[in-house]
Amino acid sequence: MVTIVGIGPGNKKFITTYALERIKEADVLVGGRRHLEEFKDIDCEKIMINASTDYHSILNKEGNIVILASGEPSLYGIAEVILKYVDKKQLEIIPGISSIQYMCAKLKITMNDLAVVSLHGRTEDLVKKVKENKKVAIFTDDTHTPQFVAAMLKEENLQDRKIHVGENLSYDTERIYSFTVEELLNCNKKFDLNVVVITCGNI
Numbered sequence: 001m002v003t004i005v006g007i008g009p010g011n012k013k014f015i016t017t018y019a020l021e022r023i024k025e026a027d028v029l030v031g032g033r034r035h036l037e038e039f040k041d042i043d044c045e046k047i048m049i050n051a052s053t054d055y056h057s058i059l060n061k062e063g064n065i066v067i068l069a070s071g072e073p074s075l076y077g078i079a080e081v082i083l084k085y086v087d088k089k090q091l092e093i094i095p096g097i098s099s100i101q102y103m104c105a106k107l108k109i110t111m112n113d114l115a116v117v118s119l120h121g122r123t124e125d126l127v128k129k130v131k132e133n134k135k136v137a138i139f140t141d142d143t144h145t146p147q148f149v150a151a152m153l154k155e156e157n158l159q160d161r162k163i164h165v166g167e168n169l170s171y172d173t174e175r176i177y178s179f180t181v182e183e184l185l186n187c188n189k190k191f192d193l194n195v196v197v198i199t200c201g202n203i
């Protein structure tokens with residue numbers, strides 16, 4: 001049996017009781033370094049994943065294979081990869097709080113009309129999404145940084161937008177910033193793990 005467990009933005013406070021139960025029952029616990037570190041106390045085989053992981057051999061192991069997924073596994077998460085290898089009947093997905101949900105709660109904005117874009121290891125038409133939506137949330141990476149987003153907005157003459165950056169969400173080092181496009185372009189801080197939310201008007 002394979003279980004993908006959404007563990008939320010990172011801090012264990014935000015994981016569901018059911019997700020914790022399934023993690024405790026794991027024979028094989030699979031995840032990135034940041035996630036496995038949170039579960040050092042679980043006594044089972046641990047496999048750290050990276051970009052070149054051979055999922056086929058991991059998923060053929062005996063017993064309960066539990067895969068730790070950041071945030072919500074089905075929102076630009078690991079579920080997309082695992083579904084290519086595992087029959088749906090052999091798979092359970094336990095939802096988690098997405099880093100974007102968490103960020104919207106912090107900003108106190110509703111998600112009804114929020115568009116979500118991922119620039120994490122992929123490209124999507126961010127400009128089109130920003131032109132069509134008053135709120136856009138973005139998963140970033142080391143190349144597609146908050147400053148990269150600001151530069152793109154300036155190039156498209158979308159300087160009236162506000163850019164909110166949520167860094168290390170849910171951890172003790174969490175910081176939430178709000179910038180104008182110009183302010184962010186002039187900011188040379190290298191942000192740690194982050195999501196960006198773009199808003200328009202008085203939101």
Ligand SMILES: C[S@@+](CC[C@H](N)C(=O)[O-])C[C@H]1O[C@@H](n2cnc3c(N)ncnc32)[C@H](O)[C@@H]1O
Nearest residue numbers: 009071072077098099139140168169193194195
């Ligand atoms: C592959 S995506 C997975 C997103 C995940 N499925 C979710 O719902 O949060 C990874 C990206 O999520 C964001 N992220 C995940 N955890 C975060 C956190 N604690 N603080 C800020 N951003 C986070 C970052 O943009 C990171 O590059």
